[in-house]
Structure formats: C-alpha cells, structure tokens
Amino acid sequence: MILVDTNVLLDVLTNDANWAEWSIVALRDHAKEPLAINDIVYAELAGHAASERELDALLMPFNLALERTPKAALYLAGQVYARYRRAGGQRSGVLPDFLIGAHAQTAGLTILTRDVGRYRTYFPKVKLIAPA
Numbered sequence: 001m002i003l004v005d006t007n008v009l010l011d012v013l014t015n016d017a018n019w020a021e022w023s024i025v026a027l028r029d030h031a032k033e034p035l036a037i038n039d040i041v042y043a044e045l046a047g048h049a050a051s052e053r054e055l056d057a058l059l060m061p062f063n064l065a066l067e068r069t070p071k072a073a074l075y076l077a078g079q080v081y082a083r084y085r086r087a088g089g090q091r092s093g094v095l096p097d098f099l100i101g102a103h104a105q106t107a108g109l110t111i112l113t114r115d116v117g118r119y120r121t122y123f124p125k126v127k128l129i130a131p132a
Contacts, residue, residue, distance in 0.1 A: 001034040002129065003104050004064060005113035006044040006096070009037070013048065013058060019114055022131055026112055027062065030129065035112075036065040040099045069103045077102035080122045094118065101126060 004027070010016070011023035027035070037045075042055070049055035077098040084094070097115075101123035104111045110127040111119060119128055 001036055001065075001067075001107075001109050002030055003067070003100065003109045003111050004035055004037055004041065004062070005100060005111055005115065006037075006041045007115050008112055009041070009045060009059070009062065010048070011114070012062075013045075022114065026129060030112060031063070034065060035063065036067045036109075038067050038069050038100065038103050040069060040096050040103070042066060044096055067103070067107070069099060070106055073099065073102040073106040076106060084118075084122065098122065 007019075008023045008026065011019040012027070014020075016023075037059075045059070046052075046055055049058055077095070080102060081095055081098045084098070085091070097118045100111065101119050103109065104119075104126045105123045110129060112129045113119065114131050116128055116130045119126055
C-alpha cells in the first residue's frame, strides 16, 4: 500500500504550476497499487474544502482508502519529533510529516511525496516514491 502525502494531492487539486504534472503522473503510475491517505493527510486537506462532504467529493477521483494512524505510529512520531526539537528543529508545520512518516514506518507502507527531506532523515527505512 502507498500512503499519498498531502503535497501530492494539493499539487493536483490546485493545479500547481511546478508540480501538478509530476504528481498526476506519479498517481497514474501507481494507480494499480492500493493508494491511501491517513487521518493526518485528511485533516491537512480539510482547509481546502468548505465541508466534509466537499472534501470527500474532491478526493473521490483518487480512489484512496482512509487508513487510521496506529497508536504505535503516534508514539514513534512523538519520539522522533522530540529528537528533532532537541537538535534545534523549528516547530512550525513539521509534526504532520512525523506522523505520516511514523505511520508509514510502523505499517510498512511506501510514501508517495515530493518533499523527502524529513522522511529520509528521520525515517530512513521508509520507501519513498519521489522526484529524482
């Protein structure tokens, strides 16, 4: 199963000038495999829809399963985030990446993303599908 990162979906939904094409091709290339988002990605996307029903309608064409983040992943994300902060990492906007990365690692999932920095650094065991 492939966990699709928020940025890939936003690239397509907003027709991002720099990344929409890459994200569309990546989603198409892996459409035969089970694709999913987790509750963190769903929450991040919620700000781009006026209602839950609208968000579900926006996501329907992607044929994504919604996977709940396992408790073990929540713990791992907190541990890794604490390590990141102790090393001087900034607070703004990074906790979702740790939650997504920890989910992928504990469940043995691949992540489809174009933002690989934190995943490669803090979750080196997770397989990534990303731009070259």
